Amino acid sequence: MGHVLLIEDEPNIAEAIRFILSRDGWHVTIYPEGAGALEAVRCVAPDIVILDAMLPGQSGFDILTRMRADPDMADLPVLMLTARGQHRDREAAEKAGVSRFMTKPFSNAEILEQVRLLVPQ
Amino acid sequence: MAITALTGTRVRERRLAMGLRQSDLARAVGISGSYLNLIEHNRRRVATDVLARLAEVLDTDARVLGEGAGGRVLDDLRAAAASGMATPEIDRLEDFAGRFPGWAGLVAAQHIRLGALDRAVTALNDRMTHDPHLSHSLHEVLSAVASVRATAAILAETDDLTPEWQGRFMANLHGDSERLADGAKALAAHLDGPAAADPVAASPQEEMEAWLAGRGWHVEGATGAELAGMSEAGRDLSLRWLGRLRAGEGLIAAFRDALRPGSTAGLVICDASGTLTFRKPAEGFDLPRFGAACPLWPLYAALAHGRPVEAQVAMPERRFRIRAFAESRWPEGLSGPEVREAAMLIEPSTDDGPALAVGTTCRICPRDPCIARREPSILRE
Numbered sequence: 367m368g369h370v371l372l373i374e375d376e377p378n379i380a381e382a383i384r385f386i387l388s389r390d391g392w393h394v395t396i397y398p399e400g401a402g403a404l405e406a407v408r409c410v411a412p413d414i415v416i417l418d419a420m421l422p423g424q425s426g427f428d429i430l431t432r433m434r435a436d437p438d439m440a441d442l443p444v445l446m447l448t449a450r451g452q453h454r455d456r457e458a459a460e461k462a463g464v465s466r467f468m469t470k471p472f473s474n475a476e477i478l479e480q481v482r483l484l485v486p487q
Numbered sequence: 488m489a490i491t492a493l494t495g496t497r498v499r500e501r502r503l504a505m506g507l508r509q510s511d512l513a514r515a516v517g518i519s520g521s522y523l524n525l526i527e528h529n530r531r532r533v534a535t536d537v538l539a540r541l542a543e544v545l546d547t548d549a550r551v552l553g554e555g556a557g558g559r560v561l562d563d564l565r566a567a568a569a570s571g572m573a574t575p576e577i578d579r580l581e582d583f584a585g586r587f588p589g590w591a592g593l594v595a596a597q598h599i600r601l602g603a604l605d606r607a608v609t610a611l612n613d614r615m616t617h618d619p620h621l622s623h624s625l626h627e628v629l630s631a632v633a634s635v636r637a638t639a640a641i642l643a644e645t646d647d648l649t650p651e652w653q654g655r656f657m658a659n660l661h662g663d664s665e666r667l668a669d670g671a672k673a674l675a676a677h678l679d680g681p682a683a684a685d686p687v688a689a690s691p692q693e694e695m696e697a698w699l700a701g702r703g704w705h706v707e708g709a710t711g712a713e714l715a716g717m718s719e720a721g722r723d724l725s726l727r728w729l730g731r732l733r734a735g736e737g738l739i740a741a742f743r744d745a746l747r748p749g750s751t752a753g754l755v756i757c758d759a760s761g762t763l764t765f766r767k768p769a770e771g772f773d774l775p776r777f778g779a780a781c782p783l784w785p786l787y788a789a790l791a792h793g794r795p796v797e798a799q800v801a802m803p804e805r806r807f808r809i810r811a812f813a814e815s816r817w818p819e820g821l822s823g824p825e826v827r828e829a830a831m832l833i834e835p836s837t838d839d840g841p842a843l844a845v846g847t848t849c850r851i852c853p854r855d856p857c858i859a860r861r862e863p864s865i866l867r868e
Contacts, residue, residue: 376630378659382637385652389645420626449629470633474640 367391368413368485373403373429374447375421379470383416386474387481400424404432407439413485416477419448419455427462434463443484447472493585494538497552499527500586501545516540551588560584563595570598624674631667635660693776694721695728696766704767705748706732728765737814738830745832753833755786759826769833771805775848782859783845785811790829801842803853808836 370392374380377398384394397406401423407415415433419426426446433439446459449470459467466480502512513523518537525531533541533553542549561584568575576583584591638660642653694717702709706729714722735743738756745754745767753769757780766774774780780787785796789811796811813829846852849862 376634378634378663379630379637381655381659382634382641385641385656386637447633449626449633470629471636472633474637474644 367393367487369410370394370414370416370481371397371407371410371412372416373397373400373406373421373426374416374418375399376418382474383477386478390478390482392481400426400429403429404436407433407442412442414443414445414481416445416447416481419446419459427458430459430462430464445477445480445484493529493581494533494553495525495527495529495531496582497585497588498523498533498541498545501547501552502527505545507545512541512544515544560588560591560595563598564591567594567598570601621674624670628667628670628674631663631670634663635667638663691718691720691724692764692766694718695725698725699728699767703748704746704750706746737816738812738828741812742810742830742832751835754830755780755784755833756828756830757786757790758828759790761787761790764828765830769807769835771835772802772807772833773847779861780848781846781852782861783843783857784831785809785843786829786831789813789831790827799836799838799840799842800845802845802847806836806838806842808834808838810834 367390370387372380372383372394374383374396375398380396380398384396387394395406395410395412397403397410400421403417403421403424417426417429421429426448430444430446433442433444440463443465444463445466445468446464447468447470448455448459456467465484468477468480502509509523509527510520513520516523516537517540522531526533526537535549538553539549542552545552561580564580564584565577568577568580638656642648642656642660648656698714698717698721699706702713709729711722711726714725717725732739732746739746742752742754744750745752751769752767753772753774754765754767755763755774756765757763761779763774763780768774783800785798785800786809789796790813793813793815796809798809798811800807800809809831811829811831813827815825815827817823817825844854844857846854846857849857849860849864852860852864854860855864
């Protein structure tokens with residue numbers, strides 16, 4: 367299975383997602399803030415990034431935009447999670463180059479399914 | 488009184504509605520049946536005295552028979568027709584309004600009501616979309632719900648969960664449920680509470696202002712310990728303003744009377760963007776909680792022109808004497824950016840002379856027309 371970088375500042379959500387994915391065989395690394403997230407992506411070199419939209423330090427939208435501007439990360443699958451399911455947030459995520467967009471609260475099966483779809487094994 | 492071409496039609500409709508025969512009505516009014524027949528088919532103009540007698544017998548107002556639906560109703564019906572919800576016969580609008588003034592009035596009134604409801608929905612949507620504190624509270628609640636849902640599903644669906652993981656997830660669930668309860672309470676208080684009586688301050692500025700209001704806006708003897716129950720941002724902001732108010736320089740020095748014990752004067756300070764950064768209300772001069780204030784406030788004239796402004800203003804219920812001026816600072820030296828603020832002192836006035844009509848903010852201001860209105864009021868009918 368692949369390597370998931372989970373950029374999420376809510377520790378309990380991060381723990382639940384890590385548990386769900388780990389049981390499915392994924393290796394999960396958690397990074398808890400926006401500041402320095404881009405460096406974390408470079409260092410971890412994951413197969414997929416699960417990215418919260420609202421993060422301390424730097425928003426998920428900004429991180430995604432910068433990722434897409436970097437040739438090394440331009441094609442990396444990114445699943446964005448947000449508590450704001452507004453149309454304009456979805457548009458902003460799509461404009462920034464998101465691969466999939468999910469609103470909180472999500473179901474565990476749904477997040478697992480999306481990760482499996484984005485990183486075929 | 489104008490008597491329109493459809494007066495006869497309205498007479499006939501009214502007579503038939505009352506179940507009267509043409510001959511009976513003619514006799515009661517004192518005219519011939521053939522003359523009434525010509526009137527009802529709009530082939531004879533009705534004399535004013537005959538119309539008055541017809542109205543009396545038909546138990547209605549002569550103006551209703553003579554003029555039918557007013558121009559305002561016709562305008563509202565045209566606007567309703569233009570809404571695109573259906574394709575009514577525009578060419579028969581006046582006929583409809585004349586024959587059925589009650590129904591026409593109802594359609595027009597419902598069109599107006601629909602517009603008012605549309606504006607109310609827009610205002611509420613604006614509040615949901617642009618209020619950063621509401622957005623933050625919603626984010627908190629949704630994040631807690633997301634965590635509860637994911638954790639509860641793990642507990643319910645994982646058969647081989649070890650006691651250690653089980654304990655860990657149970658603790659997470661407990662923490663999230665408490666966070667959810669607090670978030671829901673804060674959200675309900677934020678949505679329900681009117682600006683002046685909100686028991687839960689929703690923003691750092693509101694926390695600071697609630698604290699100052701509790702002290703009668705008098706900072707003598709204030710200590711940092713009084714800020715213990717505030718959020719970190721609220722505490723920081725309060726300390727910053729406490730320093731400014733104590734130093735009493737510039738704008739604060741000019742209007743320090745507003746901050747003396749027992750003062751009924753209001754004081755508003757805004758930054759260069761027009762955002763209100765300090766709001767001490769005066770009774771009868773409501774200050775907006777969200778969004779921009781009335782653009783006619785002398786505060787903004789002072790901010791724009793840089794010279795002191797003195798004016799009498801009229802709120803819908805009371806009058807006030809206003810003094811306002813702006814001040815610029817260059818914290819990084821003259822080559823750095825200018826930091827500009829304006830302040831406005833609001834004192835009750837008994838002056839009956841000319842006064843500038845102002846409001847709180849367009850959304851909730853009933854003044855119409857207004858030369859400076861930037862958006863419709865949700866209070867207009």
